[in-house]
Amino acid sequence: MFKFLAGIATGWVAARSIPNKSQSPFDIPTYDEMILLYQRAKETGQFISKKIEEADKETKENDE
Numbered sequence: 001m002f003k004f005l006a007g008i009a010t011g012w013v014a015a016r017s018i019p020n021k022s023q024s025p026f027d028i029p030t031y032d033e034m035i036l037l038y039q040r041a042k043e044t045g046q047f048i049s050k051k052i053e054e055a056d057k058e059t060k061e062n063d064e
Contacts, residue, residue: 014037017036017037017040018033018036018037
């Protein structure tokens with residue numbers, strides 16, 4: 001059940017992050033829309049990675 005809900009949430013966020021230019025909401029994403037989604041996913045991954053590294057660094061400094 002959790003995987004299903006996570007998939008719905010991911011799809012909803014992805015659908016809202018690109019402008020709706022198609023006539024039908026059931027059209028598959030265009031090549032440009034896929035590139036835009038990839039760029040946003042990459043930026044989000046880099047942001048999360050940076051935050052994890054910062055938190056890890058702070059934890060190590062506090063342990064010393």
